[in-house]
Amino acid sequence: MQMNFEALSRAATEARGLAMDAVQASQSGHLGLPLGCAEIGAVLYGYLLRHNPDQPRWINRDYFILSAGHGSMFLYAWLNLSGYDVSVEDIKRFRQLHSKTPGHPEYFETPGVECTTGPLGQGVGNAVGVAMAAKMAEAHFNTSDHRIFDQHIFCLAGDGCLQEGISAEASAFAGHFGLDNLILIYDSNAITLDAMAKQTQSEDTRKRYEAYGFNTQEIQGDDMQEFLDACNIAKERDNGKPQFIIIHTLAGKGIPEIEGTAKAHGEAGAKYVDAARKRLGLPDERYFVSKETREYFAEHKDKLLADFARWEKTWEGWREKNPEKARALDDAIDKKVPQDLLEKIPAFPSDAKLATRKAGGEVLQPIAKAMPNLISGSADLYGSTMNYIKDSGDFTRDNPGGRNIRFGIREHGMCAILNGVSYHGIFRASGATFLVFSDYARPSIRLAALARLPNIYIFTHDSIGVGEDGPTHQPVETVSALRLIRHLDVIRPADPEETAGAFVAACERIDGPTLLALTRQNVPMLNEIDAKLRREGVRRGGYIAKQESAPLDLIILSCGSELQHALAAAKELGAGTRVVSMPCMERFNREAEEYREEVLPKKCRRRVAIEAGVPEIWYQYVGLDGKVIGLHRFGLSAPGAEVMKEFGIDAQHVVDAARSLS
Numbered sequence: 068m069q070m071n072f073e074a075l076s077r078a079a080t081e082a083r084g085l086a087m088d089a090v091q092a093s094q095s096g097h098l099g100l101p102l103g104c105a106e107i108g109a110v111l112y113g114y115l116l117r118h119n120p121d122q123p124r125w126i127n128r129d130y131f132i133l134s135a136g137h138g139s140m141f142l143y144a145w146l147n148l149s150g151y152d153v154s155v156e157d158i159k160r161f162r163q164l165h166s167k168t169p170g171h172p173e174y175f176e177t178p179g180v181e182c183t184t185g186p187l188g189q190g191v192g193n194a195v196g197v198a199m200a201a202k203m204a205e206a207h208f209n210t211s212d213h214r215i216f217d218q219h220i221f222c223l224a225g226d227g228c229l230q231e232g233i234s235a236e237a238s239a240f241a242g243h244f245g246l247d248n249l250i251l252i253y254d255s256n257a258i259t260l261d262a263m264a265k266q267t268q269s270e271d272t273r274k275r276y277e278a279y280g281f282n283t284q285e286i287q288g289d290d291m292q293e294f295l296d297a298c299n300i301a302k303e304r305d306n307g308k309p310q311f312i313i314i315h316t317l318a319g320k321g322i323p324e325i326e327g328t329a330k331a332h333g334e335a336g337a338k339y340v341d342a343a344r345k346r347l348g349l350p351d352e353r354y355f356v357s358k359e360t361r362e363y364f365a366e367h368k369d370k371l372l373a374d375f376a377r378w379e380k381t382w383e384g385w386r387e388k389n390p391e392k393a394r395a396l397d398d399a400i401d402k403k404v405p406q407d408l409l410e411k412i413p414a415f416p417s418d419a420k421l422a423t424r425k426a427g428g429e430v431l432q433p434i435a436k437a438m439p440n441l442i443s444g445s446a447d448l449y450g451s452t453m454n455y456i457k458d459s460g461d462f463t464r465d466n467p468g469g470r471n472i473r474f475g476i477r478e479h480g481m482c483a484i485l486n487g488v489s490y491h492g493i494f495r496a497s498g499a500t501f502l503v504f505s506d507y508a509r510p511s512i513r514l515a516a517l518a519r520l521p522n523i524y525i526f527t528h529d530s531i532g533v534g535e536d537g538p539t540h541q542p543v544e545t546v547s548a549l550r551l552i553r554h555l556d557v558i559r560p561a562d563p564e565e566t567a568g569a570f571v572a573a574c575e576r577i578d579g580p581t582l583l584a585l586t587r588q589n590v591p592m593l594n595e596i597d598a599k600l601r602r603e604g605v606r607r608g609g610y611i612a613k614q615e616s617a618p619l620d621l622i623i624l625s626c627g628s629e630l631q632h633a634l635a636a637a638k639e640l641g642a643g644t645r646v647v648s649m650p651c652m653e654r655f656n657r658e659a660e661e662y663r664e665e666v667l668p669k670k671c672r673r674r675v676a677i678e679a680g681v682p683e684i685w686y687q688y689v690g691l692d693g694k695v696i697g698l699h700r701f702g703l704s705a706p707g708a709e710v711m712k713e714f715g716i717d718a719q720h721v722v723d724a725a726r727s728l729s
């Protein structure tokens with residue numbers, strides 16, 4: 068079928084009108100991209116994208132990811148025209164309380180929004196992750212008779228996205244791993260927010276992307292035929308190269324007072340909207356969409372649904388011939404976790420002396436067997452993070468089914484790519500690095516939490532116990548800072564059995580990300596706590612590790628490698644001492660009031676906490692009457708045990724603190 072230029076030009080004009088009206092009404096938001104890229108939207112949503120507005124999460128849809136999330140009205144306008152559940156009424160409420168049209172696109176708020184974007188560059192990383200997951204899905208599920216996955220991933224990025232380092236990390240990864248299903252569209256409109264782009268960039272972006280291993284093309288963005296041709300060339304190239312299309316556009320096109328200038332960027336154009344609408348031939352009626360445009364998109368949707376029905380036939384044939392694969396895919400989509408996952412992990416010998424990272428590596432193997440959709444990457448630190456799935460190979464161009472991802476030294480890119488994998492919805496994404504470098508990845512972790520993606524972060528070397536590498540590598544404030552991210556569970560297990568519980572808790576949690584903070588150094592098995600309790604206690608976040616044997620008069624709280632000191636101190640502090648293991652504050656805080664009261668009865672206010680990190684967060688449990696043994700400074704370069712001793716992270720300091728309580 069030929070592309071209908073007349074209908075799509077009309078739609079582009081009306082999409083411009085929707086953006087102008089919404090931005091004018093809310094007196095906020097960005098006009099530049101929605102106006103400048105209207106023809107791109109028309110070609111993508113009116114012709115090219117293979118999707119199903121009635122089933123926004125259809126597993127074999129093409130993706131469109133708006134990395135330049137500030138241009139959200141672009142997305143909302145095209146979703147409305149395409150027949151997604153985004154009404155004109157929703158658009159009228161652009162940027163208003165509890166609307167489906169928030170300032171920046173949010174995954175859970177709006178049907179058809181694929182990723183939460185806004186922090187520039189993030190969408191590029193997400194798109195790379197989706198493209199990788201799509202390649203993996205092809206490898207895991209397609210057969211020679213049935214191709215149920217053959218997706219293309221389109222991503223629209225601006226100067227800001229490509230200036231941010233995260234897009235460089237992710238793009239280099241995409242080039243290296245040959246993600247030729249990725250089509251990155253660079254909206255080169257020569258402006259950024261403050262000024263003309265040339266005031267801050269002079270690189271040759273096209274050459275940069277060629278150097279990453281992309282095929283590149285350069286066209287005029289408002290020429291629909293040129294854009295269509297470029298996309299068709301990009302789609303047909305199965306040559307192991309991701310595709311980069313530079314589109315030259317005029318930001319704010321349609322409002323001459325601001326067109327092509329930095330003023331086009333935000334809502335400055337709103338005051339010229341009335342005249343601009345007239346010039347575009349739009350009637351006075353606000354949020355106008357013509358009958359012709361509605362009819363065009365209704366017809367186009369019929370065609371999309373017919374394509375979808377054809378795919379469904381392939382899908383049914385595939386299911387019939389491949390019942391095991393079909394079951395595995397159903398489970399993956401439902402994020403099912405075997406009920407007996409914990410039992411699948413063998414008990415650790417009671418005399419083991421292992422770092423929790425090493426225990427984690429052992430725990431991961433049976434889990435990976437039981438969860439074939441789990442993937443496990445590392446930012447060039449498998450040797451230290453120990454999370455390599457031994458039964459599977461590396462993900463490579465030649466082996467896209469490999470479940471181990473070598474991300475290179477790209478923590479931020481890794482975490483944005485993991486987000487993309489989770490958005491794709493089939494593989495359980497996990498990735499590893501040193502915990503202290505979570506700072507390099509924090510924006511992506513925060514977005515995973517905001518979008519409630521079930522990522523698993525296996526972050527090791529979790530305290531000053533790192534030792535000789537010194538303060539640059541020793542987390543001090545990092546664990547607590549991560550605990551402050553809403554919806555992120557941070558689990559810091561104390562010994563190998565708690566580590567088993569922590570991994571299972573992470574896999575079982577599907578409504579948000581979980582970060583496992585594991586030690587570099589060996590820890591003893593805490594055999595005085597029943598092994599079952601150690602494993603299962605983690606699920607509740609905090610539990611009574613040692614029950615007092617006389618009336619309760621002191622509670623010691625701890626987690627991770629310091630729980631051993633709490634237990635040792637309790638021996639000296641008398642029969643009325645209780646020890647609470649608190650591997651995950653977020654889980655504990657979600658428990659019912661009765662359980663929390665059972666573990667930490669209010670009547671006992673003599674409390675001490677110990678953790679080799681900043682102390683502040685523990686005051687929520689020890690209160691004004693309690694004491695916290697922690698660190699008030701950065702660490703030191705020396706053997707880990709000596710650093711711990713130097714800072715008083717030991718049982719004796721717990722004993723002294725407890726005795727000093729009134």
Ligand SMILES: Cc1ncc(C[n+]2csc(CCOP(=O)(O)OP(=O)(O)O)c2C)c(N)n1
Nearest residue numbers: 099137185186187225226227228258259260
């Ligand atoms: C990480 C990040 N830093 C800063 C911003 C604020 N911001 C939003 S848009 C923008 C300028 C983007 O310029 P460009 O990508 O060229 O977008 P365009 O001007 O084409 O709309 C800035 C700095 C942001 N959203 N994210």
